[in-house]
Amino acid sequence: MNKIIVYEHPDLNGLRKEFTADVPDLHSVDFGDCISSLKVIGQPWLVFRDTNYKGPCYAYEEGEHKHIFLNNQPSSLQLVTEDLEYPQITLYEYTNYEGARKVITEETNLTYGYFNDKASSHIVQKGAWILYDDENRGGWFYIAREGTKIPNYGPEFKFRSKCSHVYPLKGGKPVITAKILWDHKKVESERAIVIDEINGINTTDFEQTFTSINSRVYEATTSHSFQFKVLNYPIDKKFNLSIDPRTNLTVEKGSLDSTVTVDKVEVTVPARIPPHSELIVQVIMKLVTASAPVELIITKNGKAKTEIGEYRSVSGRHISTKYIVKPVEKKN
Template identity: 50%
Template sequence: MELPRLQLSDVGRAEPGLPCPSPPGLNKITVYEQADFQGLCREFMSDVPDLHELDFGDCICSLRVVGQPWVAYTAPKYEGETCAFEEGEYPKVEKSKAFSALRLVHHDLAEPQITLYERPEYGGQSKVVTEETNLAYGYFNDRVCSHVVQRGVWLLYKHPARGGWYHIAWPGERLADYKAQLGFHNCLSHLRPLRPGRPAVTTRLLWEQRQVEEERAVLMDEIVGVNTTDLEQTFSTCSSREYSTTTLHSFRFSNATSLRAGLSFTLAVEAANVFTVEKGRSESSTQRERVEVLLPAKIPPHTELTVHVLRKEVTVSVPVELTIRQNERTTTERGEYRCVSGRAISTKYTMKPAAAPELAQAQPHQPPA
């Protein structure tokens, strides 16, 4: 397989010790000459066949990976021993100060599959594996002699729990005899596929397809003032009040979504209203704010004034189109954004004649003793 050549535009420099901001979906590796992301650093976004040509060979002690995994080699031209690094931060790396080449894993890692065989040349019983597996827990431990990789990139370990030396098996690889080609005869105990990097998710709310599911008025407060005099009276309560309103946002994924737990993205509902969705957690949030309501200042003579403070609650559902970009693959999915908004506050005034006050019975005047 021909590997892409390194372009000058693929090489960047970062401030030592500081992570570089990355746009969503970018695949890159930032390498440092000291542990804990210290010292000189370099940033790469495509394969590097020889780090010595860029004055950074045999000096890497820590690194950060964004997006797809990378494979580091101890010799130029992708030779020597290998170490695979998935998305994340590595304050210290195995084989520090030993890497001479870097290779980006640009393959589709979404649905891995490998077939293992108990005899050379794909003979004997076979076992299809699609996820990380500890063979020591089953009947196929230390019995594998050959394999065929259908999809994904796999790490094959000699010992259980990811122990011992491992071999990197690439998509389409047909390894007919472990003993002759790997010195790995009858000693495979653990295997796992490399995890893809986080995809970039962009969203588009299809407002033209929105549906109003429910609309209702909720009574928040009732204020009553009575004026039984012949003159206009000032309202006995304060001229304004503050009320707390809520907006509940929620998101529902389709049952066939390819997005995994931990992935997050944002929905720009309004210019100043951004809802963050994180797969695997409660895909809902509540916003609260306070609204001031002005009340009437005067009550006419012989009038009872009732003020109802109402909150208008509207439940709306909107289809959302999700565009998912991962490496060179782009897919589209559907989700649903749902909003229960109670931000609209209004007042309703009702006036009716005030009941005449009952006259108190006159008490007979008692002369002083």
């Protein structure tokens, strides 16, 4: 959810209020002219000195802002609702969108190129931008929203033919929910391996007790991995993949190094060996390789996109025993 939390004092201290929608007049909610710090979750917010989104304005992106401009002055707040994923702005050399032009899709310091101090008009195709009259985000600035067309910067812009830096506002981190579709689980292979063997020999005419051990404990391991089938949407945020109540994996930047969980399994050994017999107890682990699709819902700025990945496991949790009894010759 897009949210702004505003605080009465610097360093996120004092009285606080939370907002998820535009506030044209902070005085109406008893919080005007008192904000000194704030926290943004999701999309950026614009903070205005005057009511009804007027006067000097500053943009704040996701994160904690322990000190702000317009300290103790903000009177209105506005959420940036534009899709900020693929920003684009076109700067024109002359007024009325004439002369040479420059299409920009990322933060650009114009002093490094040939379009520094040339722009006199612009059109914002996508996103929301901050235009600065000095390099490195310095000097006077103007916030340009998607769909706006400014045909003539004029005196009120203070930087006609002086624009030197442009910066696209960044959206907040996406919210990712991951769900393993167990109904579509597929067992790819199964194989049994002997992990231990216990032997006992009884050469007498009487049934004897297996004196070596009554039970043993083994570690049953399961390796887990995750990968995307096709990644259509860039993901730079960690998310959790819940395997079972005990296993919760973290996927970072779309990949998960193989992770192993360990279970303790106790195997009980028969207590008796028949007369003139050798008892062989084989401890067998069944390795099962299985996979299941993973549905990821990625929500950003109220828009949801779906990606499909694959969870894979190689499990040795199932451990059993096989008993083999062989006759032995009687001793004379």
